[in-house]
Amino acid sequence: MVNGLSCFKAYDIRGKVPGELNEDIAFRLGGAFARRFSPRRVALGRDIRHSSEALLHALAHGLSAEGVEVLDLGLCGTEEVYWAAQQPGIDGAIEVTASHNPIDYNGMKLVLAGAVPVSGDSGLRDLEAATAASLGRAPSGLPPMIRADFRPSLVDFLARFTTPGGRRLKIVVNPGNGAAGPLLEALEPRLPFELVKVHFEPDGSFPNGIPNPLLPENRGATAEAVKRHGADFGVAWDGDFDRCFLFDENGDFIEGYYIVGLLAQALLQRSPGERVVHDPRLTWNTVEIVGEAGGTPIQSKTGHAFIKERMRREDAVYGGEMSAHHYFRDFAYCDSGMLPWLLVAELVKAAGQPLSALVSERIRRYPASGEINRTVGDVASVLRAVAQRYQDGEIDWTDGLSVQFPQWRFNLRGSNTEPVIRLNVETRGDEGLMREKTQQILTLIESLR
Incomplete structure (x- = not known):
């Protein structure tokens, strides 16, 4: 332009x-x-x-x-x-x-x-x-x-979400040489945790790679530090730290989808009966957890502007996207990269269990493909063709194409900025079916490119 x-x-x-x-x-x-x-x-x-x-x-x-x-x-x-x-x-x-x-x-x-x-x-x-x-x-x-x-008043606000006493957790924190370090430094004296710092100093040359933990090649330093220090879990951020990504005590990366469910549960414990907003890409785990906790799940189109607008309209206590954007009513319905890991730390302390134990059953119950991207010539025509192929399912166009069957579902949506299509597949407790259907859809997309 x-x-x-x-x-x-x-x-x-x-x-x-x-x-x-x-x-x-x-x-x-x-x-x-x-x-x-x-x-x-x-x-x-x-x-x-x-x-x-x-x-x-x-x-x-x-x-x-x-x-x-x-x-x-x-x-x-x-x-x-x-x-x-x-x-x-x-x-x-x-x-x-x-x-x-x-x-x-x-x-x-x-x-x-x-x-x-x-x-x-x-x-x-x-x-x-x-x-x-x-x-x-x-x-x-x-x-x-x-x-x-x-910053001092933000530190005061964040510190309210921690409680003194109990086991002193050891947590690896990796800002990826981005902007999170100074706030963590200011927050640290108020935390009942021990922080192990990795790639902590802000550095615009990004000597350890661009801070983007969604890329598997950028996860190694956090995972290794968790294992080397025997930490309870690890946290890594993107450059402006509006998203955080969690690793369990084994150094294993936890998909953001399952953190949405975990945080929904935590917020509903604090505020029973409230509404929770989620995106349409992966839904079954979140919907079930919110329902079991006495809350009301509400689906919104993906994207921070849509999520925030829907949260304000519904006065929702929490909103979550599988991309690791987590939104909180207490934070003006905005996404925060600090509140999620502080809340998870409190959950780990209260449960007396490792983080892996808090998510493993949910992962087993709803295995998911994670987001898979493919470049295509015409996003709209691919969506129409895939919808035609799976027309026997329950179809929803809230955000791209969502198709639901009794034992599996998928969402396929186009990028807002490039000719890329994004696929997410989940099943009810059947990892083999998840892999089969993922490959089936990818093969169809390849034939349409």
């Missing part, structure tokens, strides 16, 4: 630097944000990428040129920007981050007061149009900003 506006996605901004996203675009976006939403005070934060500080400064120039007071949060995660947006007198907040994307990417996540997301349906398209229409160039030099630090 002209003017580099391919960086505007469905929920946020993301692109290669400087071709798709640069300081001039950031400057124009800052002005567009100010004119569209008329904020008086906006907080800006950034991740550790080498391009992030310059982009933040350009944003600040754009905002301040329109009379907005800019607060500089410095190096922080998206979670800290969401927290800033919840504070009195803050009318909006933006995190400069490319999270788990390659090293030459950057991006931005935008929220309004109360951490309400700015997405394609709530102003992002307007910002794109205004940014494209502008010819402004980012000024040189430092912009007018006021240094702000809301």
Whole structure:
């Protein structure tokens, strides 16, 4: 797209630097944000990428040129920007981050007061149009900003979810040289746990690889540290730590799907009878756990803007996606990468059992394929053809194609940003059937490419 506006996605901004996203675009976006939403005070934060500080400064120039007071949060995660947006007198907040994307990417996540997301349906398209229409160039030099630090109050908030006493757990923490280290450092004195630190120092050159624990090749350091130190479990984060990924006491990676069920159970114990929102990709385990715990499961389209909107509408206590985004009513319905592992630690302490014991039965009861991606020429035509092939099942188009049979189900959906189709399959206690049906669908997709 002209003017580099391919960086505007469905929920946020993301692109290669400087071709798709640069300081001039950031400057124009800052002005567009100010004119569209008329904020008086906006907080800006950034991740550790080498391009992030310059982009933040350009944003600040754009905002301040329109009379907005800019607060500089410095190096922080998206979670800290969401927290800033919840504070009195803050009318909006933006995190400069490319999270788990390659090293030459950057991006931005935008929220309004109360951490309400700015997405394609709530102003992002307007910002794109205004940014494209502008010819402004980012000024040189430092912009007018006021240094702000809301981390102490966030630490106070997070510490409320832990309890003193009991066995002192040993937990491996791996920020992947991303932004989580400073918050963990501030939180550590308040925790009743021993932390074993891996790849802890923020480093924009990412000497140990891009922080993306969804990639199997990025899990080794956490798994090995858990085994070497005899830890109770391990946690790894993506670059802006709005997602965390868990490893059991054996160093085995736990798919995010089963953590959704575990956290739903934990939150319903604290708040009985509440609603829980989940995505449609893998559902049976979550629906069963929520029902057994006396809650009400509610299905929503995948994506943080959709989940947050549905949670607000339903006043849900928790929302979870198998991609390791976990949303909490107590956190302004936002996703947090810190609350999940703190809650899991409390569950492990209270149960007196290892983490593997808390999820192994659920994994056995509902084996799942994990998300499998395939590049295709035309996502819509593939979905239609697969729906025709499995038309004898119960079909749902809430988010892509979901088809349910008595003993197995699958979801097939297209990516929002590339010609990729994503498959998830689960069964009722039959791993062999899960593998058979997964291969069957993949073979069909291959024939349609």
